[in-house]
Amino acid sequence: xxxxxxxKPLGMRDDFPLIAKQKADLKKQGTHLIxxxxxxxxxxxxxxxxxxxxxxxxxxxxxxxxxxxxxGKTLVLRPDMTSPIARVAASKLLREKMxxxxxxxxxxxxxxxxxxxxxxxxEQMGVELIGDDSLYADAEVISLAWDILKExxxxxxxxxxxxxxxxxxxxADFGLDAEQSGKVRELFVAxxxxxxxxxxxxxxxxxxxxxxxxxxxxxxxxxxxxxxINEENxxxxxxxxxMERLEGLLGRNGLGDAITFDISFSSHMTYYTxxxxxxxxxxxxxPLGSGGRYxxxxxxxxxxxxxxxxxxxxxxxxxxxxxxxxxQPHTLILFDEQSEQNAFDKAQQIRNSGKRVTLxxxxxxxxxxxxxALFTEVITGEELHNG
Amino acid sequence: MDELTIAMPKGRIFxxxxxxLVGAGYDLPKELDxxxxxIVEAPNEKFxxxxxxxxxxxxxxxxxxxxxxxxxxDVLLEHDRDVHELLDLGISACYIATAGLPDTEMDEVTPxxxxxxxAVASHYYRSKGExxxxxxxxxxxxxxxLIGLSDRxxxxxxxxxxxxxxxxxxxxxxxxxTSRLIANPVSYRLKQQRxxxxxxxxxxxxxx
Numbered sequence: 360x361x362x363x364x365x366x367k368p369l370g371m372r373d374d375f376p377l378i379a380k381q382k383a384d385l386k387k388q389g390t391h392l393i394x395x396x397x398x399x400x401x402x403x404x405x406x407x408x409x410x411x412x413x414x415x416x417x418x419x420x421x422x423x424x425x426x427x428x429x430x431g432k433t434l435v436l437r438p439d440m441t442s443p444i445a446r447v448a449a450s451k452l453l454r455e456k457m458x459x460x461x462x463x464x465x466x467x468x469x470x471x472x473x474x475x476x477x478x479x480x481x482e483q484m485g486v487e488l489i490g491d492d493s494l495y496a497d498a499e500v501i502s503l504a505w506d507i508l509k510e511x512x513x514x515x516x517x518x519x520x521x522x523x524x525x526x527x528x529x530x531a532d533f534g535l536d537a538e539q540s541g542k543v544r545e546l547f548v549a550x551x552x553x554x555x556x557x558x559x560x561x562x563x564x565x566x567x568x569x570x571x572x573x574x575x576x577x578x579x580x581x582x583x584x585x586x587x588i589n590e591e592n593x594x595x596x597x598x599x600x601x602m603e604r605l606e607g608l609l610g611r612n613g614l615g616d617a618i619t620f621d622i623s624f625s626s627h628m629t630y631y632t633x634x635x636x637x638x639x640x641x642x643x644x645x646p647l648g649s650g651g652r653y654x655x656x657x658x659x660x661x662x663x664x665x666x667x668x669x670x671x672x673x674x675x676x677x678x679x680x681x682x683x684x685x686x687q688p689h690t691l692i693l694f695d696e697q698s699e700q701n702a703f704d705k706a707q708q709i710r711n712s713g714k715r716v717t718l719x720x721x722x723x724x725x726x727x728x729x730x731x732a733l734f735t736e737v738i739t740g741e742e743l744h745n746g
Numbered sequence: 747m748d749e750l751t752i753a754m755p756k757g758r759i760f761x762x763x764x765x766x767l768v769g770a771g772y773d774l775p776k777e778l779d780x781x782x783x784x785i786v787e788a789p790n791e792k793f794x795x796x797x798x799x800x801x802x803x804x805x806x807x808x809x810x811x812x813x814x815x816x817x818x819x820d821v822l823l824e825h826d827r828d829v830h831e832l833l834d835l836g837i838s839a840c841y842i843a844t845a846g847l848p849d850t851e852m853d854e855v856t857p858x859x860x861x862x863x864x865a866v867a868s869h870y871y872r873s874k875g876e877x878x879x880x881x882x883x884x885x886x887x888x889x890x891x892l893i894g895l896s897d898r899x900x901x902x903x904x905x906x907x908x909x910x911x912x913x914x915x916x917x918x919x920x921x922x923x924t925s926r927l928i929a930n931p932v933s934y935r936l937k938q939q940r941x942x943x944x945x946x947x948x949x950x951x952x953x954x
Contacts, residue, residue: 517935519935549831550929550931550934553834639932645932646932
């Protein structure tokens with residue numbers, strides 16, 4: 360009986376050589392920039408406890424792959440990298456070295472409900488800057504992500520920036536309680552304009568402020584945000600001032616025209632407490648990556664420190680990056696019993712010069728023509744004999 | 747000016763949406779729908795229309811092959827897609843309701859519900875705490891109670907004519923439906939100025 364060839368668990372994929380190669384190149388370029396930015400790469404386990412990482416990760420419960428270990432404890436396949444890294448950073452080993460800069464390139468797992476083709480396992484690369492609650496840390500991670508997008512050649516890249524805390528304060532000023540502003544934020548996450556308009560009618564927003572409330576989703580610059588800032592509220596004033604400085608910092612790093620400051624921008628990842636951002640580019644219909652400040656998450660690990668970071672999705676970057684089709688030289692040496700020694704020497708020689716060589720015993724190839732077509736150069740045993 | 751790809755459902759919604767766009771001052775070719783073409787260009791406005799099955803519009807938009815689209819709220823409720831719902835166009839108004847033969851009680855153990863909207867129906871009965879068996883059909887839902895396939899149906903009601911002609915009555919209303927302008931989250935950011943302008947112009951039309 361032959362095994363059913365195409366059966367794979369829902370959302371799991373084989374990466375054929377071409378994609379595997381593209382991913383390897385992308386990893387090389389990305390991690391190079393991450394390391395040069397002063398970040399150290401690390402790996403965390405694929406399996407984590409459901410009780411810790413599973414619950415903290417802010418990935419919805421039904422998207423987690425759960426399994427039991429031999430002692431009956433529930434485990435999860437890691438659904439994100441931010442929470443494991445927060446756990447690592449909170450460990451004794453690193454606690455004293457704050458601020459720390461950690462980077463990663465890892466696969467994460469999220470179960471898919473729809474369309475079997477959607478990946479349930481995908482690679483992410485990103486960084487976490489832990490132990491620095493300044494604006495400069497935020498600017499640093501956004502700029503680094505931006506540099507990676509530029510280096511990879513993502514077309515018409517754009518980033519959208521919002522501020523979770525400032526939005527919370529502004530919504531409170533419209534007279535909303537925590538539950539109501541939670542509902543509004545949910546609609547903001549989905550940019551459901553119709554839903555916001557319908558909900559607004561049921562909320563205790565004063566008549567004269569309604570128009571201003573409905574404009575929340577339309578801001579694109581920091582200056583646009585000013586109309587909602589309550590000058591008498593010190594926290595709002597300071598956060599707004601921070602945003603102005605951030606705009607300046609990022610402008611200097613070359614992001615100027617490519618940022619949309621959208622006060623209503625929120626993330627479904629509930630652990631973000633301050634700045635939140637997302638990246639987009641031509642070629643992919645889905646966001647390329649996102650990030651933000653998550654001081655609250657560190658608190659859950661018993662640390663009162665600031666933390667910020669981003670993660671980019673490798674599968675979507677691949678869609679967005681126009682792959683270079685330059686063919687690398689690849690030599691095939693076909694040998695037989697007589698030319699075996701010569702072939703081996705020749706291969707070694709070419710490999711030492713930095714090129715790829717495939718050594719193949721000629722009689723084992725059934726269809727010679729389609730096989731040799733895969734290579735840029737072919738050397739046969741006869742040629743080796745004579746030369 | 748960025749080119750905008752717009753996914754539109756064929757048929758009645760298309761005509762109403764076309765009127766709205768023309769009313770909003772967009773210069774569109776006269777004969778858009780009466781060809782069998784699936785892709786129609788409006789070069790003067792740099793629009794490209796994709797004519798699709800209504801159920802598929804949110805799919806095209808979610809994957810970003812269409813920047814924006816016009817989709818019924820019924821489809822959006824049924825398929826929970828990652829799209830931005832920007833504007834209620836107020837066209838093709840109708841509602842989703844339950845219906846069945848007059849003066850009938852639902853089966854006490856597990857009533858059967860025939861519908862084209864299994865997710866909506868399932869969510870509705872679950873929220874009422876009723877256990878039901880959902881039977882998915884692709885059309886002529888009204889047939890189901892007549893031939894004893896189901897106790898109730900969950901379907902779109904616009905005038906109520908079809909129900910009446912088949913001797914069925916409406917029981918409960920589930921949700922009001924109109925057509926919505928939806929956008930792909932990435933397109934919304936990369937072409938925000940154009941899309942916002944379109945939303946504003948259409949809003950003026952809708953509110954008139």
